[in-house]
Amino acid sequence: MRRLAVELYGTRVGWLEGVDPRTADFRADPGAIETFGLASTMVSESLPLVPRPPARRAARRVNVFVELLPEGDNRAALAAMAGLRVDDSIGLLARFGRDVAGALQLWDVDDPTEPRHPSLEPVSETEIARILDDVRRAPLGNLRDLGKTSLAGVQQKIVLVRQGVRWFRPIGGYASTHIVKVAASATPTMLADEWLGHELARRVGLATHSADLVDIAGVPALVVERFDRHAAAPDGRLHQEDMNQALGASGNEKYQRFGGVVTLDRIDQLVQHRLGPDARVALIRRVALTVAMGDLDAHAKNMGVMHFPDGGASLAPSYDTVPLAHQRNDGEVALAVAGEYRHAAITLDMIVEQFGGTDVVRAEVVQTVERVRDAVRVLGDDDRRHPAVVPDIVQFSENLLAGRPAGLSAARGR
Template sequence: MTPDQLIVWQNHQRVGTLWRGLDGRLMGFEYDEEWQASGQAISNSLPLNQRTWPPETLTAHHWFGNLLPEEQARAALIRQLGIPDDDFSLLAAIGGDCAGALSILPPHQTPEPSNRHDCDTPLSQERLNEWAAFKQRYALFAESQQAPKPRLSLAGAQDKIPVIWRDETFYLPQGTAPSSHIVKFAVDGRDHVIFNELYLNTLAALVDIDCPSTSVRYAGRYPLLVVERYDRAWVNGSLQRIHQEDLCQAMGMSRTQKYQEYGGPTLADCFHLLRDVCKPPAQSLQQLLRWQIFNVLVGNSDGHAKNVSRVIVKFCVWPVRRQSCLTDRSRVRRP
C-alpha cells in the first residue's frame, strides 16, 4: 500500500515531507524545521521564508511532478508497476534517484551510502537488447527476488534509463543509489534520432556551447546514446548528486506548461528569471541566448522551459565540472 507521506532527503539530511492531499492526487510539501533553519531552498519557487505549501496551492505539486516521466514513457511505466496514474504514487515508486540532489523515499527508508557499488547490478546484454529492440521495456522496474527494484525517475517523454557506467559496463543502481549516466533509446523506426542528438551535441561543443559528454554504443544492431549526467560528480570515489531544477520548476509551473504555445514561459520570461536568481547574471544570460541562437540555426524547435535547467552550485560542497555559472550560483543546462 502506498504511504500518504514521503520523506525528501539530500544525501542523509532530511529536507522535508511530501504528502498526499485529501483528494488523493494533489501533493503538499513542508520543509523540515532544521533544514529551514540552516539549509537552502530547493527551488526558486519554494523559498525558505515559507515552510508549508498546501496541496491546493499547486506550487509544490508542480515542482515535484516535474521530476517524473511524461507521455508514453509515463504510461508504460505505470502499466509495468501496476500503480495508479497520479504523481504521488509514481514518486513513491521511483523517486529514489531523480534529477538533482534530492531523493524521495517512504518514511521507513533512508538513503544508502553513495559510495557503495556492491549493490549495483550489471545490466545484462539480453535485457538491454530487449529494451533497445522495443520489447519488455520497463521490465527493469519489476520486482526481483535477487535485488530491490530500482527507484529511478527521469523527466521527459523519450525512452531512457539512468545507469552507472564503469569500464564499458552498464550497471543498474539498486534501491536509492545514484546513477552516473543516462542511456537513451531510439524511437521505433527512427534510429537516426540517436545519431542526430550525438551530431548536434558534438556540433554545439565545437562552437563552445557547454554540452554533456555523449557517445554511441550498440545493443545488438540497435544504437544507444550514452550521456554523462551533469547533475552527478565523482568525488573521492563517491558518486555525488548535484542539485538542479528546470525552468518550469523554478517558475512554479506544471510540466504541461513547458511550451510557450500552451501558456508556458517565453524566452523573455526565462531571461527575467535568470536576472533574478543568478548572481551575477551576465554569464548565464549569455549562455541561454547562445543556446537559443544555436537552436534556431540547427532547426531545433523543442527548446522548451523543461529543457533548460539551473544547477545550484551553492547547494553542494564540491566544485561542479562543465557549464558556466547561472544562478545563486546556478548554471543553465540542456539535459
C-alpha cells in the first residue's frame, strides 16, 4: 500500500493511502484540523478536514487528487516515463505530485529519496526549444529521474521557472512559474487565438497574469504566467482547485453532456454559498465572455476556486480561454446556458436568465459583451491568428447586444 504525504502552505494536511483510487482514501492530519479549523475546505470544497469522514464519500475525496493528473497523451507519456500503468493514479501522484496545479504537494513517505530538495537547472533558449520538441517523451518538460511536475489538461506544454530574464528547469518539485505551450500541426493558429482569448479576459477584468507570444530559438510558443504562483506565498505557491475537484466530477465529466455532474447551476450555487457576491459577478462575466468570444471549451476544469493562506477564497482568474467557434467542431458549449448547448442559438437573455434574470445581472452581461466587442476591434487582425476569429467575435457580440442569437450571420454562409 502506498502512503502519500499531502502538504499545503507548509502544513501536513494528511495522507492519501492505498494502491487504487477505487479503494484508496484520504485521512486528515489532526494538526491540520487544528491549524485550518474543523471542516475547513482549504484543500477542496469536496474535502472538508474532519477526523472521521464518511466512508461513502471516499471516492470523492480521492478524486480531488486524481484530478491533478493530466489527461490523454500527456498522462500516457508521464506513465511511460515512470514505468507505470496509465491507470495507476496513486503511483503517478507519488512520482509527479510535487509541483501540481495549486499549492498541494504529494510525496511517498516510504520513498528513501523523499523528501526531495528542490533545485533549478539553467536553460538557454536553444535548450528550451529542444525540450519543446521532445515534449512527448518528456511530458511537461520533466527530467526522467528528477522531474516532479503534473498539470491537468490535454494540451502539449512544459513548465519552467523565470527569474528576471533567465529561464530555469524546475528540479525535484521546485515551484514552476510559467507554462510554455506549443501548437499542434493541425491547428497552427491556436497559440495566437489563445493569446487573443486571454487578452480579452484581461480586458474585461477576469485575469491579471501575463501571456506572451514568443519565438524560442525558432519555435513559436505561448508563455503563460502561472496565477497560482506568487513569491510572497509559502513555497511560492497559491492554492487553487478546478470545478471538477470542487464538485466531485471526474475526467470527461467536466463536460455537462457527460452525465450532467457539472452544470452552471451547480457552479453558481457553489460560488454564491462559498465565495460571495464578487465571485458571482466574475462568474457572470466569465459566461458572458465565453459566449461573446465563442469559447466552446469552457468546461469545469477551465474554471476554478482560489484558496488563500489566510483562509479566504475567490473564483480563480480566467485561464485557457480560447475562441473555438471558427474551428471544425460540434458548435456546442461545454456547459449549457439556460439549457442551451448550441452556441449559435444562445442569446443575451439566456445568459441573464441563467443567473436569475435581474437588472443587475443584465447590466453585467451587457457591459461585458460591450467590452469584448470594443476590445477585439482595437486589437484587430493578426496574421498569426485564424482569419475568421476577430470577425466572428465582433459578430457574436453585436448579435448578442441586438437581442439576436450569437450565431454567425447568414451572409457568412455558416
